[in-house]
Amino acid sequence: MNTRSLSPSIITALWLLPCLAILQAGLVTHLEVAGALANIVLLVVVDWGILRGLDEGVIWAFIGGLLLDIFSGYPLGTSTVALVVVAALISMGETTFMRTHALLPPVTVFLATLLYYAVVVFILVSTHQSVNLATVFRQVAIPAALLNGAANIVVYPLTHRLEQRIYPVPRASW
Amino acid sequence: MVETRGGRRFALFFVAAAFVVLLASHWLTPVDNVATTAAAPFTSLISGIAQDVGDTLSGVFQAGELRRENAALRQRYASLLKIVISLKARAHDNALYKTMLRFADSSPHLDLLPARVIWTDPTGIGNDIVIDKGAQDGLRDQMTVLDPNGWFVGTIEQVRQNNAVVTLLENPSLSVGAYDLTTGAGGMGALVEGRYDALPQLRYVLTRDTLHVNDLVVTSGQLNLYPRNILLGQVVSVHRVPYQIWQDADIKPAADIAHLEVVQVVRNWNPAAAAQPPSGH
Incomplete structure (x- = not known):
């Protein structure tokens, strides 16, 4: 890991993710489609992990997770842990492989969203919060995963364009 | 891409940091509160803008439905109105x-026929009104017309089949025998006469x-033309010149003649049988 090479990414995360988190908090009722809520921060973090790999994915996940915790009613750290775990697992996949098929990023986001909610539920249950698993997955997680997957068809190219702007020279993948 | 060992350590560090945040969440609550408070105005702003934009967009996309709903509501409003x-x-x-x-109950000797005012002179010059009852309802010329309270309005001047013209108290062509109810002044000789540009006068x-001033003036029943003791109005000013024989008083009509909607016609007072003054008068 080269700390210097990370700095543009960190700087971007430090201004972009708060903006997205505020946007999401403000638009929460407007982002609802058929009862499902899109999670913009989760989308961008996962996409960045796909595009930039483990190092940057985890940093973005940490910052994004903290911001989600601030705007959510969960105990602080819940979204942070969930997002970091998701980003770590996703980013460990081959980024080159991810870029080979247009459907892979949406599918990845779909799975990442399910995993995110699974970790959140696990933490909430571990901290003795009352959670109805069936309801959470039927009414929240699966609809959100489907919506995030669909939204990623638009968000992934935008994130890719942002990456190309920050890193004009493509990252070596060997 | 194959992650380096350093990269994985770096990632592991952040995973661990996330767990530390979770474990220390109880102590980090004040930080959470401060951050939420600081972000609240921005969130509120975004929410407000989104609300406006959302409303506008929904207005655009639901224009047809809104138009139909609006038309239905207008129709409903009209029927309710x-x-x-x-x-x-x-x-x-x-x-x-x-x-x-109430007036009919207190005046059982009078046969009163309610009638609706169907025309008034918009210029106010004519001092006449038209009512929706006429000859077919038993009306005849010179019958007395009262307002809903039983106060003097005027007299029927022209009867048609289904309507009649009423000459109002303010009309200069109308003279009504009257006296001052409080002092008895006027007796059987005084008259209330209408004037075009001023209040009727007791002469x-x-x-x-x-x-x-403020004395009540009522009909005197002079020559049997009108029933006795029907309220005409109230004295508002007295014109007395000591060396003259007669004095006058301006009368404010008791009936709200300008806003009459319904009147009552006294049908059992027979003006055709009016007495005649002695010869020489």
Whole structure:
């Protein structure tokens, strides 16, 4: 890991993710489609992990997770842990492989969203919060995963364009 | 891409940091509160803008539906308005008829026929009105017309088959025998006469008789032309010149002649049998 090479990414995360988190908090009722809520921060973090790999994915996940915790009613750290775990697992996949098929990023986001909610539920249950698993997955997680997957068809190219702007020279993948 | 060992350590560090945040969440609550408070205005702003934009967009996309809904609501509003108007008119009429009923109860000797005013002179020059009852309802010329309270309005001047013209108290062509109810001034000789541009006047009252402002003036039944003791109005000013024989008084009509909607015609007072003054008068 080269700390210097990370700095543009960190700087971007430090201004972009708060903006997205505020946007999401403000638009929460407007982002609802058929009862499902899109999670913009989760989308961008996962996409960045796909595009930039483990190092940057985890940093973005940490910052994004903290911001989600601030705007959510969960105990602080819940979204942070969930997002970091998701980003770590996703980013460990081959980024080159991810870029080979247009459907892979949406599918990845779909799975990442399910995993995110699974970790959140696990933490909430571990901290003795009352959670109805069936309801959470039927009414929240699966609809959100489907919506995030669909939204990623638009968000992934935008994130890719942002990456190309920050890193004009493509990252070596060997 | 194959992650380096350093990269994985780096990632592991952040995973661990995330767990530390979770474990220390209880102590980090103040930080959470501060951050939420600081972000609240921005969130509120975004929410407000989104609300406006959302409303505008939904207005654009639902224009057809909104138009249909608007048309339906307008139709509903119009039908409700009709009901409201009808109810208000009924309430208004009920109030008038109640007033008339009270007067009829207190004047059982009078056969009163309610009639609706169907025309008034918009210029106010004519001092006449038209009512919706006529010859077919038993009306005849010179019958006395009262307002819902039983106060003098005028006299029937022209009867048609289904309507009649009423000459109002303010009309200069009308003279009504009258006297001051408080002092008795006027006796059987005084008259209330209408004027075009001023209040009706009580005339031919002897100067030695007493007239006071606010005295009530009623019909005297002079020559049997009108029923006796029907309220005409109230004295508002007295014109007395000591060396003259007669004094006059301006009368404010008791009936609200400008806003008459319903009147009562006294049908059993037979003006055709009016007495004649002695010869020489």
